[in-house]
Amino acid sequence: xxxxxxxxxxISVVEKEDVTLDxxxxxxxxxxxxxxxxxxxxGELVFLIRRNSFDEQNEISGRYSWNFQKSTSSFNFTxxxxxxxxxxxxxxxxxxxxxxxxxIFGQGTELSVKP
Amino acid sequence: GAGVSQSPSNKVTEKGKDVELRCDPISGHTALYxxxxxxxxxxEFLIYFQGNSAPDKSGLPSDRFSAERTGGSVSTLTIQRTxxxxxxxxxxxxxxxxxxxxxxxxxxxxRLTVL
Numbered sequence: 651x652x653x654x655x656x657x658x659x660x661i662s663v664v665e666k667e668d669v670t671l672d673x674x675x676x677x678x679x680x681x682x683x684x685x686x687x688x689x690x691x692x693g694e695l696v697f698l699i700r701r702n703s704f705d706e707q708n709e710i711s712g713r714y715s716w717n718f719q720k721s722t723s724s725f726n727f728t729x730x731x732x733x734x735x736x737x738x739x740x741x742x743x744x745x746x747x748x749x750x751x752x753x754i755f756g757q758g759t760e761l762s763v764k765p
Numbered sequence: 766g767a768g769v770s771q772s773p774s775n776k777v778t779e780k781g782k783d784v785e786l787r788c789d790p791i792s793g794h795t796a797l798y799x800x801x802x803x804x805x806x807x808x809e810f811l812i813y814f815q816g817n818s819a820p821d822k823s824g825l826p827s828d829r830f831s832a833e834r835t836g837g838s839v840s841t842l843t844i845q846r847t848x849x850x851x852x853x854x855x856x857x858x859x860x861x862x863x864x865x866x867x868x869x870x871x872x873x874x875x876r877l878t879v880l
Contacts, residue, residue, distance in 0.1 A: 685868070
């Protein structure tokens with residue numbers, strides 16, 4: 651079975667703090683992709699990053715960075731120097747090579763960044 | 766516009782009525798997906814289309830739910846005899862093809878309220 655777990659339901663930080671959002675996944679597929687999406691208060695899911703199962707290099711994009719570790723089945727997301735505009739619900743998702751088109755989402759982590 | 770569009774943005778209906786939700790994918794995207802987001806269940810896959818065919822309908826919760834896609838473009842999700850538990854935000858996404866690597870881009874959603 652495929653599963654994504656985001657154990658942190660809510661996180662609250664003060665602006666400029668660093669914050670890490672955890673994502674743990676389960677799959678039996680050898681080829682799979684992992685995704686992060688952001689859902690701001692407006693409601694639309696915004697794509698952030700895609701990572702395939704064969705590429706464990708960490709990735710950095712501005713204040714955002716991602717740490718993919720197959721050994722622990724984790725794909726964690728770090729925001730450095732958080733800003734109020736980062737306040738949103740963040741979803742981690744999995745798409746397996748043998749599972750057709752669907753994304754399996756975690757329950758989401760609601761991040762609140764206070765000024 | 767260049768993104769996925771959905772209509773209506775909000776729909777309020779009475780229990781027992783039928784509703785139709787529409788999704789217009791990104792131009793050139795051959796794959797189209799429907800998801801449902803509710804407080805208790807998170808983000809759930811419903812169905813996806815590759816062209817006009819639906820290879821995976823496994824997420825449709827009951828036979829009251831159906832979807833079609835014609836002309837490889839617009840899709841309609843129909844819910845017959847709506848129930849209160851159908852209240853949710855219905856999200857549509859599209860991707861270039863339904864490959865495991867393809868990123869799904871989401872529309873703004875239709876918020877359905879069944880009274």
